[in-house]
Each structure stands twice: as C-alpha cells, then as structure tokens.
Amino acid sequence: MHLLNADLHCHSRFSDGTLSPTALARRAHDNGVELWALTDHDEVSGLAEAAAAASALGMGFVNGVEISVSFAKETVHIVGLGFDASNPALLAGLARTRGGRLARAQAMADGLAQVGLKGAFEGALRYVGNPALVSRTHFARWLVETGTCTDTGAVFRRFLTEGKPGFVPHEWAGLGEAVRWITQAGGVAVIAHPGRYKLTVNEEYALFSEFKAHGGQGVEVLTGSHGQADTAKYTAMAQEFGLFASRGSDFHSPEESRTDLGTLPDLPGVLQPVWQALARPGNAWAAAASLQV
Structure with a gap:
C-alpha cells in the first residue's frame, strides 16, 4: 500500500517562518512530499504563491492557515485545511485576529x-x-x-512566557469562531500539536469535546513537537473522538526547526488520515489518499 507523504503544517515569511512559499515548496518537494499545505499564522496572503510553486513542481497542495485561539487561559492553535481562501467571513475573522498584534x-x-x-x-x-x-x-x-x-x-x-520579562497576554479568537470560519469556508478544522498545551486532563478533554461539537474534524497526531508518547496518546484520542489524523512538521526555518518538511514517520495504520477528508475529484493525490484506510 502506498503511504502518502503529506506535510500539512509549516510557515513562511508571511508569518513567522524564514523562507518564501516558493522556497518551502521546493524544500518539501525535494524531501518527497506529495501533498503539502502552507499554514501561516492567521494569514492567507502566501497561499497563491505556494499553490503556484507546488503546481509547477507537480506536488499536491491544499490551502492552509493556523488560527490562534484562547481556551482555558491558554493559546491553542487550530489549523484549517482545504478551505476557500476568498471566503469573506474567514478573511474578516483572520483580520480581526491579526489586529492587536x-x-x-x-x-x-x-x-x-x-x-x-x-x-x-x-x-x-x-x-x-x-x-x-x-x-x-x-x-x-x-x-x-x-x-x-x-x-x-x-x-x-x-523571556516572553508567562511570568517572564516581555510576556504580554493576548485574547485571540474563540474556539467556536475559528472552527466555523474554517468549516463555513468549506475546509477541515484540525487541532494543532495538542501535546504542546499546558492543559489539565479535564481541560484537554473539554477542548476535544467542544472542538468536535463546533464541527472540528481532525487532530495532529504526528508533528515536530510530539514524541512517541504523544503520538500514542493522540492516536487514542483521535479514535475516541472520531477525528481524522493529520501529519505536519510545523517547519519554520532550516536553522531552527528540529523536524524538516516531509520527514515525519507514517501515521499509525489504525487512523483515518485527514487527506481522505480533503480528497476532491481530479486531485492527482486523491487516488493515493483513498488507498489509506
């Protein structure tokens, strides 16, 4: 069975990455990525360049974004995939989230x-x-x-974290708002790198429960900041909540990121990959995605 090399989480100079969308596309392609998404923070301005670069390389591409959300006094990130990047409500929501930075x-x-x-x-x-x-x-x-x-x-x-010099809290979007912006624009909402959040067991369960109730469909099981224990934990939670599983390096920079584009292991075979939910007729990678059940 062909296992699709998908990397659905990374950042360009349009947010806090150091490379252009074109350079990221080339790096992903050189590392064997077959399906790629650019997910800049609260910003979609780099998607047109990314899509064009991926197309020129013959690499599958879906629109992406990473939205900052306030939940239980913690900043949580929700990745959107496969949405209409011209959707007015999504664009207005992202503009509002960027405001105040x-x-x-x-x-x-x-x-x-x-x-x-x-x-x-x-x-x-x-x-x-x-x-x-x-x-x-x-x-x-x-x-x-x-x-x-x-x-x-x-x-x-x-510095820059709670209790340290330079830390300034910020009120981001609500969880329900972010999920609705994505889903009403035709996309799939995914909880990004859940292993990073300092949530209690009850708070994390509430996050997953509320996310699912708002229409969220996926969770990152494999990502640059997850270890083996995280992978096992969120494999189980994806199954418990009936969520698609996503895979993304969260690559920002060749000098800073410990996980390069396209280098994560395969998703556990018991999970449904999120690209099955993203597959559309005519996508070159859709046939490969459909094989992974």
Whole structure:
C-alpha cells in the first residue's frame, strides 16, 4: 500500500517562518512530499504563491492557515485545511485576529526594555516579512542575534512566557469562531500539536469535546513537537473522538526547526488520515489518499 507523504503544517515569511512559499515548496518537494499545505499564522496572503510553486513542481497542495485561539487561559492553535481562501467571513475573522498584534509587540518591547534590553521592537521588525504579524518568534531571533541568548529555546526559557520579562497576554479568537470560519469556508478544522498545551486532563478533554461539537474534524497526531508518547496518546484520542489524523512538521526555518518538511514517520495504520477528508475529484493525490484506510 502506498503511504502518502503529506506535510500539512509549516510557515513562511508571511508569518513567522524564514523562507518564501516558493522556497518551502521546493524544500518539501525535494524531501518527497506529495501533498503539502502552507499554514501561516492567521494569514492567507502566501497561499497563491505556494499553490503556484507546488503546481509547477507537480506536488499536491491544499490551502492552509493556523488560527490562534484562547481556551482555558491558554493559546491553542487550530489549523484549517482545504478551505476557500476568498471566503469573506474567514478573511474578516483572520483580520480581526491579526489586529492587536502590533500593540502587543510594542508592549512586549517595553517589558524587555525594563530589564535593560532596549531596541527590541525595531530589532524584531528586521525579521518580519509581514509587520501585521510580528510575534514572539521575531523577538526571539533578535535576542539570539544580539547574543542575549544562545538559541530561541533559551529565549523562551528566560523571556516572553508567562511570568517572564516581555510576556504580554493576548485574547485571540474563540474556539467556536475559528472552527466555523474554517468549516463555513468549506475546509477541515484540525487541532494543532495538542501535546504542546499546558492543559489539565479535564481541560484537554473539554477542548476535544467542544472542538468536535463546533464541527472540528481532525487532530495532529504526528508533528515536530510530539514524541512517541504523544503520538500514542493522540492516536487514542483521535479514535475516541472520531477525528481524522493529520501529519505536519510545523517547519519554520532550516536553522531552527528540529523536524524538516516531509520527514515525519507514517501515521499509525489504525487512523483515518485527514487527506481522505480533503480528497476532491481530479486531485492527482486523491487516488493515493483513498488507498489509506
């Protein structure tokens, strides 16, 4: 049986990645990816370039986005796949979610200045492809460049997280809103990297229950931040909640990401891959997807 090499989670310079959509497409293709999605944070501006690059390489492509959601005082990410990127309600929702990032970034810079790290806002902007989407990652790259920290992991241990200098909370979209924006635009909503969230057992169960009730259909079982225990746990939860399973590296940068595009292991055979829900007549990869049951 052919196992489709799908990578349905990565980021370009249109959000907090370092490569262009074209360069990402080439890297994915070179790594054997057959079905690819670009999932920039709260932004779809890179999708046209990504789709054109994938088509030129003969690689399957579906539209993607990663939406920031506030749930149980935690920021949770919901990936949307296979939607109409011109849907007005989706575009308005994403614009609203992006709004406030700039003010938040300025407040983060003010917090860093209070501990002697001046010029952080201007420094972070040097790494931003889209000024409306300046994020903690851009500040982290500046802090590494200036020698304040050795790598981005050290940044988040010392700064920019709750209780640390530079942390500024933000109220994102509601879970139901994000799922509806995706599904009403014809897409499939997926819980991104659930193993990363600091939720209690009850909170996590509530997340999955509410997500399913709002019309969510999938969960990332394989992703760059999941270990074997996470894979086993979310395989079981996908089965319990009747969710499709997704696979995505969450690749951001050749220098920073520990998992490259297209290099994750295969999904466990007991799961239904999310690309079965995305398969449309005429898609070159649909026949391969239909073999995986």
